[in-house]
Amino acid sequence: MGTMTKVWAAAVLVFMLAGCATMPKRPENVAQGDYGYTKEYISWLARKEMKKHDVTGLSIALVDDQRVVWAEGFGFADEAGNVSATPETVYRAGSISKLFTATAAMQLVEQGKLDIDRPLQTYLPEFSIRSRFPAAGPITPRTIMTHHSGLPSDLLKGMWTRNPEPFESEVNLITDEYAAYPPDSVFSYSNVGVTLLGHGVEKITGRDFASHMDASVLRPLGMPHSSFSAAPDRSPLAAKAYRKGEEAEETPLRGIPAGGLNSTVLDLSRFMEMVFAGGRGGERQIIKPETLAEMLRPQNARVPLDLNFRVGLGWMLSGLGNIDIKNAGPVAHHGGATLYHRSQLIVLPDHKLGVVVLANSATAGSVVNKLATEALKLALEAKTGIKQPDRKKPTESDGSFSQDALQAYEGRYATMAGVVSVSKQSDYLRAEVMNKSLRLVPRSDGLFGLQYKLLGLFPISLGELDNVGISRAMVAERDILKARADGQELLVGERIQPVPIPEKWLQRTGEYKIANAGDDAVLFETLRLRHDAGLLLVDYSMPLFFNGTMSLAIAPLSDTEAVIYGLGRGMGETIRVVAIGGEELLYYSGYFLRKNLP
Known part of the structure; x- marks a missing residue:
């Protein structure tokens, strides 16, 4: 192959790759019932997101009343076998x-x-x-x-x-x-x-x-x-x-x-x-x-x-x-x-x-x-013809939150992301979430916006969370944190009110492992009970579902029973102490947890 031919071939290849990587141009007008651009854009987006998130195979179907107007597979149902994902993939x-x-x-x-x-x-x-x-x-x-x-x-x-x-x-x-x-x-x-x-x-x-x-x-x-x-x-x-x-x-x-x-x-x-x-x-x-x-x-x-x-x-x-x-x-x-x-x-x-x-x-x-x-x-x-409204990015406040208002948020909260510690800084709040620090910055709408700064210096977008506002409220006699975005509100956490910790629970702190895992899929890789500033915390990791380590707070009800703080999935549940063959174990959700020897 001659030099010029190679150059042209390379140029064509670059052009083709660029075309694959470029978002399809949105048409000025779309005829009613024409899903052509929907298919084109979502196909491009699927490939982009699959590459970004390391997804091997995916299938999609779009339905208009009694018709499947589009169905397609992307990537592989079986990569080693070179079997593509299709609308028929199970x-x-x-x-x-x-x-x-x-x-x-x-x-x-x-x-x-x-x-x-x-x-x-x-x-x-x-x-x-x-x-x-x-x-x-x-x-x-x-x-x-x-x-x-x-x-x-x-x-x-x-x-x-x-x-x-x-x-x-x-x-x-x-x-x-x-x-x-x-x-x-x-x-x-x-x-x-x-x-x-x-x-x-x-x-x-x-x-x-x-x-x-x-x-x-x-x-x-x-x-x-x-x-x-x-x-x-x-x-x-x-x-x-x-x-x-x-x-x-x-x-x-x-x-x-x-x-x-x-x-x-x-x-x-x-x-x-x-x-x-x-x-x-x-x-x-x-x-x-x-x-x-x-x-x-x-x-x-x-x-x-x-x-x-x-x-x-x-x-x-x-x-x-x-x-x-x-x-x-x-x-x-x-x-x-x-x-x-x-x-x-x-x-x-x-x-x-x-x-x-x-x-x-x-x-x-x-x-x-x-x-x-x-x-x-x-x-x-x-x-x-219904278009989605443009989303207006909330603006930061000019300092309308008083120091007392900021201080009212201080404390630890039981959330779906584990225990979140909130502390007052000069003009914002700091939230410690799964060993990462987020800023809660006052916004003009009276809520707190979420910010993350790499190395504490460089702002990093949090995606959809950029539009979420956080506030505190008393609801049904519970002191809660709630999230709001575009009018939708969700409960995200409850303030933890510490209770006295019996000495027997303090003696149980340490590393644990599951004693009766059997052939179960390994969900937990870290299990630790520790005491921190008046709270009993359970640290655990579940690599199949999230990165890092999460901490739950538990409230002892007696020497042998404790309840997980918080509201929502996985919270409010009980951890018990049981004795089997003279050995003391913790029991949770069918698992017996044995304390590791020093």
Whole structure:
């Protein structure tokens, strides 16, 4: 090849690569119903985000009423086998499963076999759980579907393991646990609750859960590649699992009703089409229109600690961050996460638009959320002409917060990111979050904005968090931190009020390891109990779900029981001291924790 030929070839290659890396130009006008730019832009965005976050494979489907207007796969379902991801690739759908379990429960309501406001024991007589709330109302199917049951979030022992026990065993495993909260007091996501509901469905129908779901929901909807199973799909269409580009083992899951759905984006499109058809799938009425409307109706408007976050029966109806679509009416959605698969499904019922994104990589959580949301924003504009408003960046305050106002925030808070310590500086607050320092800077709207400075000098964007404002409030006699973005508010933390620590708990500080892990997937790599400035803290790491180490604060109730501080998922739960064979162990969520010898 001559020199000039090589130069031209190199120039063409550079041009082609540049074209791949350049965002598609947005057309000045889009014809109604023309999804061409939506497909082009989301395809570009998918490749960009997959590379950025090391995602191996991903599939997406966009639905307009009763049509799949676009479905495509990106990357690999099986990289070693050179098998591309396609719309037919079968993924673990994770907690999208809960939409189907809720649908099956509501079918039984229509048949007069289930009353969602009666105690769960009516349908699952063997269910019982300890409680410290004598005046609390009953745990019902409704409180389970809205995640207001007060049940523990998970039973971690045996949750992900190579040979899980039947999910029906959870009703016995929960007997010696404590309820975390009274029902209908706060939104607290619970896989345990939905698994128990699935057990109730099984009891009522007299057939095993997976068979019932296939006969009552999946087959009638025309979802041939979908099934409920503890294990991932093993067919030639199945996606392998990956973490940071390396193939990984997707361990079976015990809680099938909460997260055991294997599916494709095309199959899940049939579910969205059913929603847009008023509960009808093909020639069959899966659920009645009024039942579907009840599932999509906000159920928790009278729960003060939920602020203006809303949830339906199975469906999430609010979001803070990426899932934020304006001027579209209700935005109903549910995401999912197994050990290595991530998913997001969103529908706009008023406009009969929906999208689902499934991925086979543990690093894909933010990717599936972003792609699904951006696809729906563009599709909404293409179908209706409705554009998203320009987001105005909040401005910093001119110093309107007094020193007393700043000082009122000082303290430690129990949050989903662990214990957050807030301290007053000269004209701002400093928050220590998972060993990183953030600034809480007063804004002109009376809230605090989040800032992060690399090496304390260089401002770094926090993405969607740049638009979030933080404030403090007293709600239901709880001193809380709340986050606000574009009118949506969420509870993010509760101020910790330390209690006296018995000497026996102080003697238990030290490093721990799980004594009965068995064949479980290794979730915890660090377990440490320590005393710090009047608080007992549990430090732990979960590399499969987050980087770094998180700390939880626990409040001793006696010499042998302590409760995790805070409100929401994983908090309010109990750590107990047990003696086995003369040896003292800590017990949490089915695991026995043995203190390491010095």
